[in-house]
Structure formats: structure tokens, C-alpha cells
Amino acid sequence: MKRKILIMITVILILAGTLTSLVAYNMLRDFREKALYDRLYSNVSLINETIEIIGKNDSYINYFSLIQKFSGRIEDRITFFDTEGNALADSRNNSIILKKYDFPEVRSASSGYLGTSKHISYDSGKYSFFMATPSVAVGEKNIIVRIEGNLDEVSSFRSIFFSNMLKALLIGICISIVIGMIYVHRVIKPINTLSKATKKVGKGKFQTIELPKSKDEIRHLTEDFNKMINDLEKLEKMRSEFVTNVSHEFRTPLTSIMGFVETIKYSDDISEMEIQKIMNIMEVEIERLNRLINNLLTLSEIENIDMSKENQLISIEQCIHQSKEILKPLAMKKNIKLNYNPSNSNLQIMGNSDRLKECIINIIENSIKYSEDNMDIDINSFELDDLSKVIIEIKDNGIGIPEEDLKRITERFYRVNKSRSRNTGGTGLGLSIVKHSIRSMNGEIDIQSKVGQGTKTILKFDCIKKSSYT
Ligand SMILES: Nc1ncnc2c1ncn2[C@@H]1O[C@H](COP(=O)(O)OP(=O)(O)O)[C@@H](O)[C@H]1O
Numbered sequence: 257m258k259r260k261i262l263i264m265i266t267v268i269l270i271l272a273g274t275l276t277s278l279v280a281y282n283m284l285r286d287f288r289e290k291a292l293y294d295r296l297y298s299n300v301s302l303i304n305e306t307i308e309i310i311g312k313n314d315s316y317i318n319y320f321s322l323i324q325k326f327s328g329r330i331e332d333r334i335t336f337f338d339t340e341g342n343a344l345a346d347s348r349n350n351s352i353i354l355k356k357y358d359f360p361e362v363r364s365a366s367s368g369y370l371g372t373s374k375h376i377s378y379d380s381g382k383y384s385f386f387m388a389t390p391s392v393a394v395g396e397k398n399i400i401v402r403i404e405g406n407l408d409e410v411s412s413f414r415s416i417f418f419s420n421m422l423k424a425l426l427i428g429i430c431i432s433i434v435i436g437m438i439y440v441h442r443v444i445k446p447i448n449t450l451s452k453a454t455k456k457v458g459k460g461k462f463q464t465i466e467l468p469k470s471k472d473e474i475r476h477l478t479e480d481f482n483k484m485i486n487d488l489e490k491l492e493k494m495r496s497e498f499v500t501n502v503s504h505e506f507r508t509p510l511t512s513i514m515g516f517v518e519t520i521k522y523s524d525d526i527s528e529m530e531i532q533k534i535m536n537i538m539e540v541e542i543e544r545l546n547r548l549i550n551n552l553l554t555l556s557e558i559e560n561i562d563m564s565k566e567n568q569l570i571s572i573e574q575c576i577h578q579s580k581e582i583l584k585p586l587a588m589k590k591n592i593k594l595n596y597n598p599s600n601s602n603l604q605i606m607g608n609s610d611r612l613k614e615c616i617i618n619i620i621e622n623s624i625k626y627s628e629d630n631m632d633i634d635i636n637s638f639e640l641d642d643l644s645k646v647i648i649e650i651k652d653n654g655i656g657i658p659e660e661d662l663k664r665i666t667e668r669f670y671r672v673n674k675s676r677s678r679n680t681g682g683t684g685l686g687l688s689i690v691k692h693s694i695r696s697m698n699g700e701i702d703i704q705s706k707v708g709q710g711t712k713t714i715l716k717f718d719c720i721k722k723s724s725y726t
């Protein structure tokens with residue numbers, strides 16, 4: 257990762273640097289050539305004008321002395337030709353005089369145009385730019401003036417330009433790599449920390465990590481990671497608590513059964529009546545164990561099976577009526593009346609009717625168990641005004657639940673008062689089964705309670721759009 261990013265930075269820099277230098281070089285070269293052209297043109301024009309003036313007065317001109325005069329002031333080489341291409345005088349090299357040449361620029365000039373060309377100079381051997389102007393009459397002769405500008409200046413500029421550019425690019429790459437390394441290190445470090453921490457999770461070590469200072473995606477990722485670790489820790493704690501609770505719940509009845517068995521085994525003078533009494537208590541304990549196992553099985557079933565797949569259309573009224581029937585004997589023992597007020601419409605939801613009945617029975621059973629004798633229980637079912645939710649309310653006038661216990665009441669094995677609950681035969685699993693069941697039907701449960709006043713349990717479900725089912 258680190259290497260990849262650095263290689264990328266270098267490649268981008270080299271590409272960008274090369275492109276910029278090429279463009280810059282082309283622009284500068286054109287600019288310098290244009291400057292050379294302008295200088296040669298103005299010089300050659302000046303020479304032409306001067307010769308013309310001199311030629312008007314003098315029919316015979318000494319080309320050598322004339323050219324010497326110019327060369328004193330103009331550093332570019334000057335050559336005079338006649339219209340046939342014969343060299344007449346030269347400011348640098350007299351050996352070429354009176355020879356005939358075939359230069360393209362001179363050819364154009366003798367045809368009456370401004371002639372230009374680039375080629376290697378015969379005598380200096382340098383790559384040069386030549387410019388020749390149409391002939392000027394001097395006495396009976398027509399003279400073509402040619403001027404030579406050195407292109408080496410332009411090409412030497414190229415090597416200076418590129419060597420400077422290369423230096424700049426190298427320095428640029430070095431600086432970028434250093435800055436890039438610092439930056440990449442800053443970016444990679446939290447990722448490495450995360451990856452190490454993730455490996456530890458695999459080994460069962462849950463450890464949150466320090467948040468990076470930057471406020472970017474990596475910080476979000478770290479925050480999410482820490483949240484996940486916290487959740488995992490909670491889950492792990494819940495799991496071990498659950499195991500402890502289960503063992504404890506089993507041990508209590510088992511210990512008491514063991515005690516009774518030993519009493520019967522080792523007591524010689526135990527009466528038939530006493531044995532009968534012990535047997536009855538043992539039966540209660542065994543029933544408790546049985547209930548515990550059944551509750552645990554239900555709980556694991558709800559948690560492990562995707563209940564939403566088993567959902568069908570169910571009638572709320574029917575479920576409540578059937579639950580009421582089942583609980584009637586229990587309520588009658590305490591002379592408690594179960595008052596059900598169904599709303600007028602036949603309410604339906606998507607769910608599992610056995611599960612819903614089980615939930616309602618659990619809640620009403622609690623209300624009966626935790627109410628004094630003769631205290632009635634009210635059950636309502638209705639639809640919200642905007643028809644978005646179906647509500648089931650179960651309200652008792654019992655002992656109520658203290659505020660600090662209320663939020664934990666649906667946790668597994670959580671009981672307000674262990675001894676009190678155990679006396680009533682509760683396992684502490686009822687409400688956690690209810691919570692999970694209701695959730696599997698996309699419902700919500702809300703328990704409101706005040707000590708000494710009573711408890712109200714509210715179940716909320718999504719409404720079924722009736723039109724689509726009739
Ligand atoms: N209607 C109620 N009135 C008072 N206390 C209640 C009521 N419902 C539940 N509780 C308290 O909540 C605890 C948990 O309920 P639940 O999960 O059904 O377990 P249990 O097996 O003890 O009934 C009970 O032990 C009881 O203390």
C-alpha cells in the first residue's frame with residue numbers, strides 16, 4: 257500500500273513534469289527563434305537601406321570596405337551576393353569570394369522574395385539561420401544581402417533548459433516522496449492499528465482503539481470498530497451471565513431435591529405422612545425444573561428460527577379470548593376478574609397466533625401473580641386513530657415494579673425480588689420470551705408501572721392494510 261502510493265506519486269510527478277517542460281520548452285524556443293528572426297530582419301533591412309543610399313551617389317562601391325563597416329556594428333555575419341549567386345564580399349571569411357553558391361535563401365531572394373532557410377554553415381560548420389533580401393541596385397550591379405544568425409544560441413538554451421528542468425523535477429520528486437511518506441504513514445498507521453485490533457478480536461481479545469486525530473473516513477471506521485467491540489463485549493458478558501444464571505436456576509431445585517432424598521434415605525423413623533409431604537414438595541421442584549427447561553427451549557427457538565417466515569394473518573380478538581379461557585382457573589383462585597374490551601372492528605396482524613397467545617398469557621399471568629386478591633385486570637385492543645398501529649393493553653392494579661428494575665425487567669432471569677418470584681413459581685424468563693416473540697412479529701413492547709399502583713403492558717403491531725386481504 258505504502259509503496260503503491262509512493263510509486264503513483266512519482267509516476268504522476270514525472271508525467272506532469274515532462275509534459276510541462278515540453279510545452280514550456282516549445283514555447284520558449286519559438287519565442288527565441290522569433291526574436292532571432294526579428295533581429296536579423298531589422299539588421300538586414302538597415303543594411304539594405306544604407307546600401308541603397310550609398311549606391312545612388314556612387315556608381316562604384318568597394319564591397320569589402322562597406323561590409324567591414326557593417327560588421328563593426330552588427331555581430332551577425334553578412335555576405336553580399338550578385339543575382340547569379342556569386343559571393344561578392346563577406347564579413348567573416350574572404351576565401352569564399354567570387355565562388356558561385358546555390359543557397360536556397362539566395363535563390364528566393366534573386367526571384368524577388370525574402371529568402372530564409374536553416375542549414376549548416378559551410379565554413380563555420382554551425383547550424384544557422386539565414387535570411388536574404390531581394391536585390392538592391394548599386395551602380396550597374398544588383399546586390400543581394402544575406403545575414404546569418406547563430407541557431408546554436410537556441411539549441412544551447414535547450415540543454416540548459418532541460419538540465420534545469422531535470423534538476424527541478426528530481427528535487428520535486430524527493431520533496432514529494434518525503435511529504436508523501438509522512439502523509440502515507442499518517443494514513444496507514446490507523447489502518448494498521450485497526451487491522452491488528454481486528455486480529456485480536458479473532459483471538460477473543462476485545463480491545464477498543466484510540467481514535468485518530470483526523471476527522472475522516474478512517475475515524476468513522478475506528479468509531480464503528482470501537483462500537484462493535486463494545487457490543488461484542490456486552491454480548492460476551494451477557495452470554496457468560498446467562499450460563500451462570502442457568503446453572504444457578506438448576507442448582508437451587510436440584511439441591512433441595514437432593515436434600516429431601518437424603519432425608520428419606522437416612523432417616524429410620526420417618527412416617528408415611530412425612531414422606532408424602534416431602535414427595536409433594538419434590539413434585540413442585542421437579543415441575544419448576546420442567547418449566548425452566550421448557551422456557552429455555554422456547555427462548556432458544558425464538559432466537560434461532562426466523563419467525564417472520566412463519567407469520568400468517570391472525571385475529572387479535574381470538575387470541576385474547578383463548579388466552580383468557582386458559583387463565584380463568586388461575587384468576588378465579590384469587591377472585592380476579594379479567595375484563596376484555598375489544599374494539600368494534602376485527603383487528604388483524606401478521607404473526608404467529610401460538611406465539612402471540614403465549615405472550616398474552618405470560619403478561620396476564622404476571623398480572624395475576626403480582627396482584628392482590630380481588631384486583632381486576634383490564635385488557636383492551638384497538639387501532640390507533642391514523643390506523644398505523646394495532647395496540648393491545650393489559651393493565652393490572654397489582655404491586656407494581658420499582659423504577660430501577662423497570663428497564664431490566666425483560667432481561668433473562670431478571671426478577672424484581674428473587675425469593676418473591678420463586679415462591680410464585682416464576683423462572684424470570686417469561687418477559688424475555690415475550691420481548692423476543694413480539695420482536696419477531698415486528699412489534700414493540702412497552703411496560704409502564706408504579707409501585708403500589710399497578711402495571712400496564714402495551715404491545716404495538718403494524719396494521720394490516722385490510723383492502724389487500726379482503
Ligand atoms: N404485572 C406485574 N406486576 C408486578 N411485577 C411484575 C409484573 N410483571 C412482571 N413483574 C416482575 O418482573 C419480573 C420478571 O417477570 P417474568 O420475566 O415474567 O418472570 P417471572 O418468571 O418471575 O414471572 C417478575 O419476577 C416480577 O418481579
Ligand SMILES: [Mg+2]
Binds near residue numbers: 618621622684687
Ligand atoms: Mg412471568
